[in-house]
Amino acid sequence: MTPDAVPLGGPRFQTEPARLYREMRRDHGAVTPVVLDGDVPAWLVVGYRELHQVTGDPVLFSRDSDLWNQWDMIPDDWPLLPMIGRKQPSILYTVGERHRERAGMISDALEAIDPFELRGHAERFADELIDGLCTAGEADLIGQYAMLLPVRVLARLYGFSDEDGPGLVTALNDMIDGRERAIAGQTHLATSMAQLLADRKADPADDVVSRMLQDKSGFTDEEMMNDLMVMMAAGHQPTADWIGNSLRLMLTDSRFAASLFGGRNSVAEAMNEVLWEDTPSQNIAGRWASRDTQLGGRRIRAGDLLILGLQGANSDPQVRTDASALTGGNNAHFSFGHGEHRCPFPAQEVAEVVARTGIEVVLDRLPDIDLAVPADSLTRRPSPWLRGLTALPVRFTPVPAL
Numbered sequence: 018m019t020p021d022a023v024p025l026g027g028p029r030f031q032t033e034p035a036r037l038y039r040e041m042r043r044d045h046g047a048v049t050p051v052v053l054d055g056d057v058p059a060w061l062v063v064g065y066r067e068l069h070q071v072t073g074d075p076v077l078f079s080r081d082s083d084l085w086n087q088w089d090m091i092p093d094d095w096p097l098l099p100m101i102g103r104k105q106p107s108i109l110y111t112v113g114e115r116h117r118e119r120a121g122m123i124s125d126a127l128e129a130i131d132p133f134e135l136r137g138h139a140e141r142f143a144d145e146l147i148d149g150l151c152t153a154g155e156a157d158l159i160g161q162y163a164m165l166l167p168v169r170v171l172a173r174l175y176g177f178s179d180e181d182g183p184g185l186v187t188a189l190n191d192m193i194d195g196r197e198r199a200i201a202g203q204t205h206l207a208t209s210m211a212q213l214l215a216d217r218k219a220d221p222a223d224d225v226v227s228r229m230l231q232d233k234s235g236f237t238d239e240e241m242m243n244d245l246m247v248m249m250a251a252g253h254q255p256t257a258d259w260i261g262n263s264l265r266l267m268l269t270d271s272r273f274a275a276s277l278f279g280g281r282n283s284v285a286e287a288m289n290e291v292l293w294e295d296t297p298s299q300n301i302a303g304r305w306a307s308r309d310t311q312l313g314g315r316r317i318r319a320g321d322l323l324i325l326g327l328q329g330a331n332s333d334p335q336v337r338t339d340a341s342a343l344t345g346g347n348n349a350h351f352s353f354g355h356g357e358h359r360c361p362f363p364a365q366e367v368a369e370v371v372a373r374t375g376i377e378v379v380l381d382r383l384p385d386i387d388l389a390v391p392a393d394s395l396t397r398r399p400s401p402w403l404r405g406l407t408a409l410p411v412r413f414t415p416v417p418a419l
């Protein structure tokens with residue numbers, strides 16, 4: 018292990034990640050040695066150009082976690098195992114031609130979603146959630162709103178009925194929470210997915226799961242189940258955080274405050290700025306070197322783990338010569354990844370519509386909304402991976418439900 022390796026965890030990822038990534042770059046360069054829980058070594062790629070190299074070469078920097086040279090060090094109860102899994106038959110760890118077929122199946126199934134229907138579902142569920150809180154005059158827009166919305170919309174698009182929705186919301190949030198109800202949540206999700214697959218095999222409909230089943234590439238039920246879990250979990254949490262981080266920006270930054278009363282452009286601007294400066298997807302694990310190589314002046318050994326430092330790369334001064342020049346309409350950030358394993362384009366579009374609709378409905382329905390606590394008291398979850406608020410307390414003039 019490199020003696021000056023930086024722990025990938027701790028309060029600074031929560032409180033001041035921008036300064037932390039700056040210091041990493043200053044002290045270690047574009048490819049920083051880090052240690053994960055249990056003193057497990059890895060590299061964090063925080064240089065824009067270097068991250069481009071890693072994500073653009075899926076053969077040299079593979080998604081195949083079996084290549085890892087640290088598996089002997091990893092105990093069965095290692096806390097990061099759910100994220101850096103071994104032999105998980107999901108799209109995340111599939112490589113080569115099989116991955117291309119699988120990504121194609123998922124992209125095609127998502128691409129066929131009717132945009133008007135998508136917007137309609139997102140508005141309906143968002144309005145339902147606002148109806149549940151609008152008469153109170155105060156609310157937590159994370160726990161009562163952002164964490165409940167994307168999963169409802171995704172469940173409906175994938176093929177679940179509206180009655181299944183609330184149970185799936187609880188199960189997925191329990192699973193993500195990672196505490197005592199996590200396993201029960203995962204079991205409920207898995208059972209519900211298996212049932213949906215069986216139902217749609219017998220009786221196809223116009224939904225994402227039916228379209229995936231029609232795919233000719235011959236994926237097993239287990240593969241389909243795993244992909245559906247990824248599409249649910251990888252879709253829900255970052256989209257919820259995108260809503261939360263964008264609302265926070267709009268409620269705390271005077272550049273946006275003035276346009277809360279109906280300014281549509283500013284919603285898109287706030288959302289894009291969040292993807293550059295305060296992205297939900299801070300760091301993602303990862304890629305494994307398939308042979309010894311060099312990267313950013315470092316010697317990388319075959320089997321080394323490289324973690325994608327998406328936020329670090331987004332703020333790399335080599336590309337951000339003028340702090341504001343790359344925000345606005347520019348979407349050359351890394352927040353959706355890059356290369357063959359990036360977030361599928363139709364998934365990005367679904368996320369964008371759900372997040373934008375979710376934000377617009379809040380602003381339409383609660384026009385005088387304001388923070389209920391000082392901005393500097395807002396806290397983030399203690400995680401170096403996905404960045405999101407623990408709560409967003411707001412107040413507003415009570416209005417009747419629709």
Ligand code: HEM
Nearest residue numbers: 108109251252255256298352353354358359360364367368
């Ligand atoms: C409807 C919402 C979404 C769905 C259904 C979805 C689905 C997926 C899927 C299936 C993958 C795996 C692709 C592969 O391995 O080939 C993926 C990757 C990824 N997603 Fe998404 N996603 C959603 C929203 C988001 C959002 C909002 C963000 C961040 C702001 C995000 C960031 C990423 C990143 C960075 C990767 C690449 C991981 C890597 O390169 O290893 N996704 N997404």
